[in-house]
Amino acid sequence: MAAFAAAGAADPALAGEVAALAEQAGAQLTRLRAAAPGSPTSTAAPSGGAPPAPETRAWLRGQVAAAAASHAAACIGQSGARAALLGSIAAGLAGQDGRLA
Known part of the structure; x- marks a missing residue:
């Protein structure tokens, strides 16, 4: 989420283009947090911020x-539903990677 926010701040036009991807990433993060309450899930801005x-x-x-x-x-390192959720999120992010190409 922080990467989408940093990229949007650096390039407002890109922010509009990737708004749906950012929304999807936010929903995935919400599901991951619900599946693993108390586990650290960082939303800190990437080091150095986004380039211009x-x-x-x-x-x-x-x-x-x-x-x-x-x-x-x-x-x-996981099993069951948590492993499935992480795999699903990985697949979704891989798809986003393709859409950003």
């Missing part, structure tokens, strides 16, 4: 790809 336009899209895509990989890796 036109590099912002590429930067955001990198952030989304990294989040997808992180969620996929986290599946390995």
